[in-house]
Amino acid sequence: MTTGALPKTVEVRTLAAREVTISGSLPVDRLPRLSGLIVSVSRPFDVVARCFKDEEARYVLELRVCGAVDVACQRCLTPVTVPVDALSCLAVVWTDDQAAQLPIRYEPLVTEAELDLWQLVEEELLLFLPSYSYHGDTECGRQVGLAVQGDDLSVDRRIDGPEKQNPFDILASLKPDDQGLNTK
Ligand SMILES: [Zn+2]
Numbered sequence: 001m002t003t004g005a006l007p008k009t010v011e012v013r014t015l016a017a018r019e020v021t022i023s024g025s026l027p028v029d030r031l032p033r034l035s036g037l038i039v040s041v042s043r044p045f046d047v048v049a050r051c052f053k054d055e056e057a058r059y060v061l062e063l064r065v066c067g068a069v070d071v072a073c074q075r076c077l078t079p080v081t082v083p084v085d086a087l088s089c090l091a092v093v094w095t096d097d098q099a100a101q102l103p104i105r106y107e108p109l110v111t112e113a114e115l116d117l118w119q120l121v122e123e124e125l126l127l128f129l130p131s132y133s134y135h136g137d138t139e140c141g142r143q144v145g146l147a148v149q150g151d152d153l154s155v156d157r158r159i160d161g162p163e164k165q166n167p168f169d170i171l172a173s174l175k176p177d178d179q180g181l182n183t184k
Contacts, residue, residue, distance in 0.1 A: 006047050012092050012115045015051035016059035022117075023048040028069075031122040037129070039070040039079045047121055058102075059092035061109060065121055065128070074132045076141040086128035090120075 006024030015022065025044035028035055045067040054060050065086045070079040091106035092115075093099050099108030109120070134140065 006117060006121070008116065008118050009114045010049075010117050011113055012051060012061055012109075012111065013059045013113070015049075016053055016061065016092065019052045021048065021050045026118060026121055030118050031125070034069075034122050034125050037071070037126075039072055041067065041069050043067065045084065045121065045125070047117075049117065054091075058106075060106070061090045061092060063088050063090060063120065063124060065124055069125075069129065071129070071133045073135045073140060075134050078135075078141075080133050080135045080139075082129060082133050084125065084128060086124050088124055 004024055006026045007022065008030075010022065024047055026047050027044040028038070028041040045065050047066075048064045050062040050064075052060055052062075063086075065084060067084045068081050069084060070081050072078070073080040088107055089105060090109035091102050092109050092111060093102070094110070094112075096108075096110060099110055102108055109115070
């Protein structure tokens with residue numbers, strides 16, 4: 001097993017024939033398409049690529065990418081952290097025709113002898129991340145002061161709850177409306 005920085009290009013069929021697992025870290029500045037979609041990343045992604053041949057002699061790459069990205073919350077536009085744990089099982093093929101023949105459990109990976117592993121990780125991350133991300137209700141807007149208002153409202157609701165109201169006050173407030181209806 002290799003550790004440290006993730007290699008950029010690999011001969012994935014050769015690795016699969018030898019049952020090699022590669023692991024390494026990949027900083028986001030190596031991933032230009034992803035960089036444009038996110039606010040920040042605190043640490044590099046951890047990548048594990050397990051290469052092997054399955055029982056029908058297909059070359060298989062099981063790819064796992066872990067980490068976390070900060071993206072803009074679509075409600076309050078401040079950063080929200082999205083944990084990343086993306087696992088994919090890819091069968092290595094030469095042509096689109098071969099890709100169409102694969103069992104459903106595999107994603108096709110159409111590649112020449114050399115595979116750009118960084119680009120593959122980026123594509124898997126783009127597939128994994130949701131199109132729109134939001135904070136949880138109690139966290140959203142905290143950084144622009146909206147959560148304080150939300151807390152005040154919940155306190156008000158408790159004070160004005162039915163148990164705490166004098167039933168005669170409720171009757172008194174209903175009576176003028178009833179009279180108004182009767183005179184019409
Ligand atoms: Zn938010």
